[in-house]
Structures are given as structure tokens and as C-alpha cells.
Amino acid sequence: MANERVIGIDLGTTNSLVAYMGTEPAMTRTDAPGNDVFIIPGEDGEHLVPSLVALDGEDHVLVGNPARQVLLTTPDRAIYSVKRLMGRGVEDVREELKLFPFRLADDLAPEEVLRVKLGGRTYTPPEISAQILRQLKRNAERFFGEPVKQAVITVPAYFNDAQRQATKDAGRIAGLEVLRLVNEPTAASLAYGLDKKKNGTVAVYDFGGGTFDISILKLKDGIFEVMATNGDTHLGGDDIDNVLLAVAAKDIEGDLQIDIRQYPDAVQRLRAAVIEAKMALSFHESARIEVELPEGKMYRREITREAFEHLVQPIVERTIGPCVRALKDVGRQVDEVVLVGGSTRIPLVRRRVEELFRRKPHTELNPDEVVALGAAVQANILAGGSEETKDMLLLDVTPLSLGIEALGGVTAMIINRNSTIPASATEQFTTGVDGQTSVAIHVLQGEREMAKDCRSLARFDLKGIPPMPAGLPRIEVRFLIDANGILHVSAREQRSGKAAEIEVQPSYGLTSEQVEKMIMDSYDNAEADLRARLLVESRNEAETILSALAKGRKSEAWGKLTSVEQWVIGRQEQALRLAIGGEDSSVIMRAIGGLNDATKHLAELMMETALGSALRGKNMESTGIEEGPEAPHPIGKAEFN
Amino acid sequence: MRASHFCAGCGHVQPAEPTDYFSFFGLPRKLALDEVALEREFYVLSRKLHPDLYSRASEREQAWSLEKSSQLNDAYRTLRDPISRTEYLVELEGIELEEQSKTATEHARAAGVEKKQSVPPELLEEAFELNMLLEEAKAGGVDDSLREQLVSTQESLTTRLNGLHDELREAWRQWDEGGSEARAAMVDVLNRRSYLRNLLREIDEVLSS
Numbered sequence: 001m002a003n004e005r006v007i008g009i010d011l012g013t014t015n016s017l018v019a020y021m022g023t024e025p026a027m028t029r030t031d032a033p034g035n036d037v038f039i040i041p042g043e044d045g046e047h048l049v050p051s052l053v054a055l056d057g058e059d060h061v062l063v064g065n066p067a068r069q070v071l072l073t074t075p076d077r078a079i080y081s082v083k084r085l086m087g088r089g090v091e092d093v094r095e096e097l098k099l100f101p102f103r104l105a106d107d108l109a110p111e112e113v114l115r116v117k118l119g120g121r122t123y124t125p126p127e128i129s130a131q132i133l134r135q136l137k138r139n140a141e142r143f144f145g146e147p148v149k150q151a152v153i154t155v156p157a158y159f160n161d162a163q164r165q166a167t168k169d170a171g172r173i174a175g176l177e178v179l180r181l182v183n184e185p186t187a188a189s190l191a192y193g194l195d196k197k198k199n200g201t202v203a204v205y206d207f208g209g210g211t212f213d214i215s216i217l218k219l220k221d222g223i224f225e226v227m228a229t230n231g232d233t234h235l236g237g238d239d240i241d242n243v244l245l246a247v248a249a250k251d252i253e254g255d256l257q258i259d260i261r262q263y264p265d266a267v268q269r270l271r272a273a274v275i276e277a278k279m280a281l282s283f284h285e286s287a288r289i290e291v292e293l294p295e296g297k298m299y300r301r302e303i304t305r306e307a308f309e310h311l312v313q314p315i316v317e318r319t320i321g322p323c324v325r326a327l328k329d330v331g332r333q334v335d336e337v338v339l340v341g342g343s344t345r346i347p348l349v350r351r352r353v354e355e356l357f358r359r360k361p362h363t364e365l366n367p368d369e370v371v372a373l374g375a376a377v378q379a380n381i382l383a384g385g386s387e388e389t390k391d392m393l394l395l396d397v398t399p400l401s402l403g404i405e406a407l408g409g410v411t412a413m414i415i416n417r418n419s420t421i422p423a424s425a426t427e428q429f430t431t432g433v434d435g436q437t438s439v440a441i442h443v444l445q446g447e448r449e450m451a452k453d454c455r456s457l458a459r460f461d462l463k464g465i466p467p468m469p470a471g472l473p474r475i476e477v478r479f480l481i482d483a484n485g486i487l488h489v490s491a492r493e494q495r496s497g498k499a500a501e502i503e504v505q506p507s508y509g510l511t512s513e514q515v516e517k518m519i520m521d522s523y524d525n526a527e528a529d530l531r532a533r534l535l536v537e538s539r540n541e542a543e544t545i546l547s548a549l550a551k552g553r554k555s556e557a558w559g560k561l562t563s564v565e566q567w568v569i570g571r572q573e574q575a576l577r578l579a580i581g582g583e584d585s586s587v588i589m590r591a592i593g594g595l596n597d598a599t600k601h602l603a604e605l606m607m608e609t610a611l612g613s614a615l616r617g618k619n620m621e622s623t624g625i626e627e628g629p630e631a632p633h634p635i636g637k638a639e640f641n
Numbered sequence: 642m643r644a645s646h647f648c649a650g651c652g653h654v655q656p657a658e659p660t661d662y663f664s665f666f667g668l669p670r671k672l673a674l675d676e677v678a679l680e681r682e683f684y685v686l687s688r689k690l691h692p693d694l695y696s697r698a699s700e701r702e703q704a705w706s707l708e709k710s711s712q713l714n715d716a717y718r719t720l721r722d723p724i725s726r727t728e729y730l731v732e733l734e735g736i737e738l739e740e741q742s743k744t745a746t747e748h749a750r751a752a753g754v755e756k757k758q759s760v761p762p763e764l765l766e767e768a769f770e771l772n773m774l775l776e777e778a779k780a781g782g783v784d785d786s787l788r789e790q791l792v793s794t795q796e797s798l799t800t801r802l803n804g805l806h807d808e809l810r811e812a813w814r815q816w817d818e819g820g821s822e823a824r825a826a827m828v829d830v831l832n833r834r835s836y837l838r839n840l841l842r843e844i845d846e847v848l849s850s
Contacts, residue, residue: 395691425715
């Protein structure tokens with residue numbers, strides 16, 4: 001069973017999530033027939049795992065919320081927004097370096113994969129992302145009580161080949177078999193499509209923490225056919241934060257004569273404060289920023305929504321161009337618009353989208369979670385499908401044209417953008433000199449006429465061509481873009497019928513040997529570790545629920561239970577105490593599930609008592625403490641509410 | 642005849658074989674095809690060939706599904722668009738398109754030579770005037786009067802381009818009825834069309850710069 005679970009992961013710039021679609025494990029719910037799609041919470045009960053990796057005092061890796069404190073106190077021991085560096089070279093990120101405190105290794109060559117400093121060593125971006133993925137994998141394993149090995153991971157639709165490859169590498173380093181990379185906006189459409197089986201044209205506007213995508217899809221009887229996609233892989237909420245940060249820094253310099261850039265920890269506090277203000281301004285007309293500065297000074301400022309909108313308007317405008325281009329590629333109006341990504345909570349963004357598409361956009365699903373939910377739907381499809389997904393099929397496209405460099409440095413396009421993937425093209429090559437035994441091919445991605453303006457994907461050397469007069473060899477090279485949007489190249493010399501040897505030098509990427517080594521480096525007895533860790537975690541959970549139960553017995557609610565209910569609880573409690581004595585975490589988790597089910601009514605009664613008459617008559621869901629994945633331990637939760 | 646895509650017994654994907662795009666769909670080499678039926682068939686085959694359905698199959702079946710579904714997508718992409726369908730058929734019939742064709746452009750690029758431009762006779766005058774306008778624009782920028790002239794040329798060329806589609810449809814009809822002389826007409830339309838499109842692209846570039 002264990003190998004059959006496929007999780008869906010949204011590996012975001014700011015936050016990451018893991019989700020699953022299937023019949024829930026017995027420990028959380030026994031009465032729900034059919035398949036649910038849900039976010040798997042972390043140990044802290046939170047859905048969002050900040051995409052933040054840090055080292056603690058003993059050089060242990062911290063991921064997510066636990067890493068926050070490190071970022072605020074010793075920012076040089078933390079890395080955030082690493083997604084911006086995925087699949088990029090040193091010359092690509094020069095602009096970013098002015099705004100992000102990435103500390104690059106000092107010895108980087110052009111077209112080499114980047115490395116960033118953290119603690120005493122350097123890491124490639126896929127290795128940092130792998131830490132985030134590993135945390136999500138752990139969260140899922142903790143939730144299921146079993147190892148998880150396969151995943152679907154989402155990527156921005158406008159990611160190029162190198163960025164996709166880097167994401168896939170990160171998955172492998174984290175010990176996950178990546179069954180599919182799915183484009184984020186497309187994943188979102190799957191999540192929306194699950195309960196609205198409709199036909200029509202839908203635009204998905206996905207404005208996240210670091211990337212912007214627009215995808216336009218045709219929905220027909222369960223087929224999700226992407227017609228066009230466009231975007232900007234370096235445009236997101238991060239950029240809004242940077243504008244606010246720059247304004248505040250200037251303010252501080254003017255009013256208080258402090259150059260905040262000299263104090264990295266204060267910069268991080270200020271960043272946290274402007275982000276909080278940005279989020280507040282989506283719901284309030286004004287927000288306050290208050291930050292403690294060095295020398296005992298304070299920075300205080302009030303910002304109105306109007307002023308905020310004025311500042312961020314140029315950033316929002318940058319999303320319009322890609323939308324217009326995608327609409328032009330499709331050549332028709334859309335029936336519906338869906339908003340995805342945290343930045344779409346900004347009222348200005350919603351207004352602009354509504355103006356552009358002349359449609360009131362859909363916001364029913366949480367814009368932070370919808371991509372992960374969609375990834376879980378795709379994972380369910382790949383795992384063999386279910387009643388809910390059996391008619392669903394995703395037909396995605398390649399976002400960028402694929403070309404090869406021809407004589408004179410021009411690009412010869414061989415697969416156009418917005419082609420449904422998998423897609424392929426075959427090209428003939430020959431030699432220019434008598435006796436020539438190798439031919440170099442430069443593969444490019446992009447829409448520009450000149451090769452130098454496109455993205456270099458890789459350089460191939462066709463070797464072992466039999467010596468012949470110039471122009472006589474016929475080498476057939478096949479370029480194939482797979483369903484992940486990743487390029488594969490194969491070659492054959494036609495006259496000899498021999499498969500030609502290809503030597504690939506990926507630009508900005510890791511070689512497969514490097515990835516293998518990273519997998520080995522990170523392996524460190526992962527399986528044995530996992531079992532031990534799951535055992536510890538499940539025992540901790542058991543202790544939590546048992547101590548909650550002890551309090552429950554003393555509460556007024558206990559007396560309201562029937563004697564049968566009390567007896568069942570007693571039996572389940574006993575079973576759990578026995579299980580804790582054993583060494584099998586899945587037995588413990590099952591026993592926790594049993595006790596959870598048995599105490600559901602008790603938890604409800606305790607809540608009613610605690611919340612008083614104000615909430616009486618409302619259902620559990622509206623209290624936010626519904627049973628199920630959000631709150632695997634109703635009794636534990638009730639304690640805190 | 643349609644290429645065999647599945648095992649008759651188990652319905653699983655079969656290895657890809659070299660096939661032309663018409664045969665892939667089991668279609669005759671005719672140009673006036675039912676685009677709605679083509680789309681339906683594309684969806685039916687997608688539901689059987691797509692790699693999503695084989696993600697847990699053997700490596701061999703995964704590879705076959707990847708090959709087959711790329712063939713399917715390539716074939717559908719080529720056939721659903723009337724122009725690329727016509728270009729494909731003409732090439733399949735062994736006719737090289739003239740200088741303006743995409744292939745010719747790429748061949749010229751690969752060989753590193755400047756591409757010849759043969760101007761369709763009825764466009765000579767307009768093309769000449771347009772080139773003057775374009776040079777003027779490149780030299781001194783686009784003022785209001787120049788913009789107006791370019792926009793009006795753009796409109797008249799677009800009308801011509803749309804007119805070509807009717808001519809093409811007529812050539813299709815002849816071809817589909819077995820008139821082999823329709824080939825020449827199709828090639829002629831395609832060449833004029835790509836010439837017109839090049840002109841329109843140049844206007845577009847100047848106007849949007």
C-alpha cells in the first residue's frame with residue numbers, strides 16, 4: 001500500500017504545501033465514503049510551510065516556521081525565495097542580488113549552476129529546495145504513518161527547461177520520485193474543475209510570491225486543454241515587498257538618519273513588518289508599520305490603501321502584457337477567470353483582472369491552497385484515478401518555442417510555443433567539411449530571432465559520425481518535449497543507421513552524476529531514521545491526546561456523554577496505551593484514530609461549553625474545528641479554542 | 642488506413658511506427674476535413690495514449706505512450722490549422738514551396754544565405770510603396786501621417802490575405818476531387834500568403850515599436 005500513495009506538492013517561492021486526494025486514512029475519518037482532496041498539515045497544524053531554510057546553532061537544518069526566528073536574528077544563516085534561483089546562471093540573477101540577500105559562492109563561472117552560501121558550505125538551489133520538499137514529505141509521512149515516495153510537483157507554467165529540470169532534481173535529492181511536473185495554473189484549474197464539471201474557456205491568473213503565470217484553457221467533458229500560456233518567472237509578491245521595503249528604508253534614512261542596510265537583522269524585521277502591512281491592506285483601508293531599529297529608535301508609519309496602490313501599480317501592470325499576449329494567441333474571449341496565488345488578494349489586482357477580462361473573477365478556493373489541491377488531483381489521476389477523476393485528462397503545452405542556433409547566430413524554430421506536449425520535431429543535420437566526425441548543436445528556448453537573445457538550453461555534440469565527404473552524412477536529430485515540459489534529444493546517422501553519440505552539456509543545470517551524488521549525500525540512513533522518527537512523533541501525538549482526554553474527563557461535558565460512549569472511550573484509551581508500549585508507529589496512529597473517533601462527541605460538547613451560547617446552533621465547520629485533516633485531534637484542538 | 646495504436650486484445654498502447662499525419666488519424670489525403678470530427682478523434686485518442694495513463698506501466702509502455710502521444714499531438718497540431726495542413730500535404734506530395742515558405746527560410750538560414758524574395762506580380766506596386774514607408778519609418782520614426790498610411794496599408798493587405806483563404810478553399814475542392822493541377826494553385830496561394838504575412842509582420846513591428 002505504502003508505495004501507492006502519490007502526493008501533490010506546491011513548491012512555492014514564499015510558501016509550500018503538500019496535499020493528497022484519496023480516501024482518508026482511518027485515523028482521521030472512518031465515515032467518509034469516496035475521495036477527498038485536502039491539504040496535509042504540518043506538525044504545528046499549519047497548512048503553509050514557509051519556503052525558508054535555515055541552520056540552527058548546531059548546524060541542523062530547519063525548514064518553514066521554525067526557521068523564521070533564525071531569519072530575524074541571524075539572517076546570514078537563512079535562505080528564502082530560493083525558487084528565484086532555480087535553473088539560473090550567475091549572469092541572470094545580478095538584478096535579484098540587489099534585492100535579495102542571497103550570498104553566492106565566490107568562484108562561479110558563467111553558465112554554471114549557482115551555489116549559495118549557508119553556514120560553512122555552499123549549496124545549489126535544488127539542494128535547498130530539496131530541504132523544503134523533504135519537510136513536506138515528512139509531513140505527509142507523519143500524517144499517513146507510512147513512507148511516501150512518489151509525488152507530483154507544480155512549477156510555474158512559464159518555467160523553462162532548466163528551471164523544470166532543477167525542480168525535478170530537487171525532488172530526486174529529497175528522495176521523491178517525481179511522477180510529473182504540472183504547471184501551477186493548470187493544476188489550479190483541475191482543483192476548480194473537480195466540482196464544476198463545465199465546458200468553456202477559462203483563464204487562470206496566477207500571481208504568486210515570485211512568479212506570474214496566465215494560462216487559458218478549453219474545458220470539454222473532462223479534458224483540460226491548455227490553449228496558451230504566458231508569464232514572467234520573476235514577478236510576484238516579493239517584488240511588491242521590495243518596493244515597500246525600499247520606500248521604508250528611504251524614510252528611515254531621511255527621518256532617523258539610520259542606514260538600515262547596515263543591519264541585516266533590522267532589514268528582516270522591516271521586511272516582515274511591510275509584508276504584514278501589505279496583507280492587512282487587502283482587508284483594511286490603512287495599516288501601521290512599527291519596527292524596532294538599532295540605537296533604540298523606532299520606525300512608525302501609517303500607510304493608506306491608496307498610497308499602497310500607487311506604489312505597487314507599476315508591478316501589477318507588468319502582469320497585463322502577458323495576459324494580452326495569451327489572449328492574442330488564443331484569439332477569443334474567455335468565459336471565466338480564476339484567481340490563484342496570494343498576491344491576487346490585493347484589491348487592485350482583482351480590479352485590474354476584472355477590467356481586462358470583463359468578468360468577475362472566481363475566488364471560491366483559497367488562492368494559497370488551490371495549486372497544491374490541483375497537484376493532488378493530478379497525483380490521483382496518475383495513481384490510477386478514481387470515480388471523481390476518471391474522466392479528467394490534462395493536455396498542457398510548452399510555454400516557450402524550441403529552436404536551434406543556425407548559421408549567422410539566428411534561431412530556427414522547431415517546436416512553437418503553446419504546442420500540446422508531448423511534442424516532437426525531427427531535423428536533419430550534415431557536415432560542412434570533408435571527414436568531419438562531429439557536429440555541434442546549440443538548443444535554445446525563447447521567442448527571439450537571434451540565438452543570443454534566447455535562453456541557452458544545452459549544447460550537444462553529435463559524435464562518431466563516419467568520415468565522409470562534406471554534406472554526405474545525414475544525421476537525424478529528434479527533439480522531444482515530454483509531458484513535464486522537459487526536452488529529450490536523440491540522434492541517428494541515417495546512412496549507417498547507427499544511433500549517434502550525444503554529449504550533453506546542460507546550461508545552468510546539474511549533470512545526472514551530480515544529482516546522484518547529492519542523493520547519496522542526503523541519504524544518511526533515511527529509512528531507519530524515518531521509522532525511528534515516526535515512532536517518536538506518533539508517541540508524542542498519543543501523549544497529547546491522552547492528556548487532553550484526562551482533562552476531558554474532569555470537564556462538565558463528560559457527564560453529558562452516555563455510559564456507552566464513556567465505555568467506548570475507555571476501551572479506545574486502553575488500546576492506545578497498549579500501542580504506545582509497542583514499536584510500531586502505524587499501530588499507534590491507528591489507535592489514535594480510534595480514540596479520536598470515540599471522543600468526537602466529547603470534543604463537540606466541550607467546545608459548546610467553552611464557546612457558550614454565542615455559537616450554539618452553528619455547525620462544527622463554521623467554528624473552524626471540523627474533524628478531518630484540518631484538525632486530526634478534535635479533542636486536542638478544543639483545548640486551545 | 643489508420644495506424645494501429647492499440648493492442649486489439651488488451652487495449653494498451655502499441656509501439657510507434659513512422660506514419661504520415663493523415664494516416665495517423667486514418668484520414669484520406671484530402672484537405673477539406675471535418676475539423677470538429679478531428680478534434681473529437683484527438684480527444685478520443687488522447688484519452689487512450691496520454692502518458693498520464695501509463696505512469697505506472699512498464700518502462701516499455703511508458704516509452705511507447707510518450708512516442709505515440711507526441712505523434713498524435715504533432716499530427717493534430719499540423720492538421721487542425723488549414724494553412725499548416727495544406728503546407729504539410731503539399732510537402733508530403735514532394736513539392737518544395739518557394740522562397741517565402743518557412744522551410745525555405747530555414748534552409749536559407751541553415752545555409753547562411755540571404756533569402757531571395759520573389760514578389761507576386763499583383764503586389765509589386767503595393768510592396769514597393771510599403772517598403773518606402775517602412776524605410777521612412779525606420780529612418781525618422783512614425784509620425785501621425787505615416788502611421789495613418791501604414792494602418793491603411795495594413796487594412797488593405799489584411800483584406801487581401803483573407804481573400805486568399807477563399808482561393809485556397811477553392812483549390813482544396815479541386816484537389817479533393819482529384820484535380821492534380823490544383824497543386825500549383827495551392828502552392829501559389831501559400832507563397833503569396835507567406836509574402837503578405839511577412840509584409841504585415843513588418844508593419845506590425847514598426848507600428849508597435
